[in-house]
Amino acid sequence: MKQLLRLALSLFIAVPLAGCARMGASNQAWSGEATARPLLLRQLQVLPTDEGARAVLLRLSRPPEGVRYSAGSRPARLVIEAMAADAGGDLPERQMPQDSAALKAVRVGRKNGVLKIVLEFSGEEPPPYSVREMADWILVRLGG
Structure with missing residues (x-):
């Protein structure tokens, strides 16, 4: 025992x-x-929501250490910056292919450890929006 x-x-x-x-x-x-791994934009999706708004889903190559965002007018745009140590070298800004009527253009570039994503809209002012971070995803809700 x-x-x-x-x-x-x-x-x-x-x-x-x-x-x-x-x-x-x-x-x-x-x-x-x-x-x-370098910090990159891996995937861009624009989806309708149940309330008639749009959701822009941005999937990154890894979770960022921080995210900041601001809106601008003339042209209407939303600038999202994802920061990370060892994000990789600088990448010149380039336009991403997308086929959504909600967005006029999407540009992406990386400089000094900051991945910058610019969502351009038609018109002079951006629509109402909210931004949420979820691990390696950034969700941008447009409208309503």
Whole structure:
């Protein structure tokens, strides 16, 4: 009985410690891999919402460390900047292909560790909007 109690106690202590050691190592490998990748715009989707508004989904190559945004007029635009250490080298701004009537143009570039995404709209003023960050996604809700 005493041996069984010792075995149970040693397993109770050893198994969680072994699990923690493995978890820590995998977390370090994961975070190292994540920061080694450049910060890029991987995917752009424009979808209708149930309320008649539009959702612009921007998927990045990895989660940014911070996101800031501002609107401008003449031309109507929304500028989204995603920041990350080791974001990669500078990339000249280029226009992204998209086929949505909600957007006139989408431009993307990277400079000094900041990925800049510009959503251009028709007209002089941008529509009402909200921006939400979700891991490696940025959701922009337009209208309503």
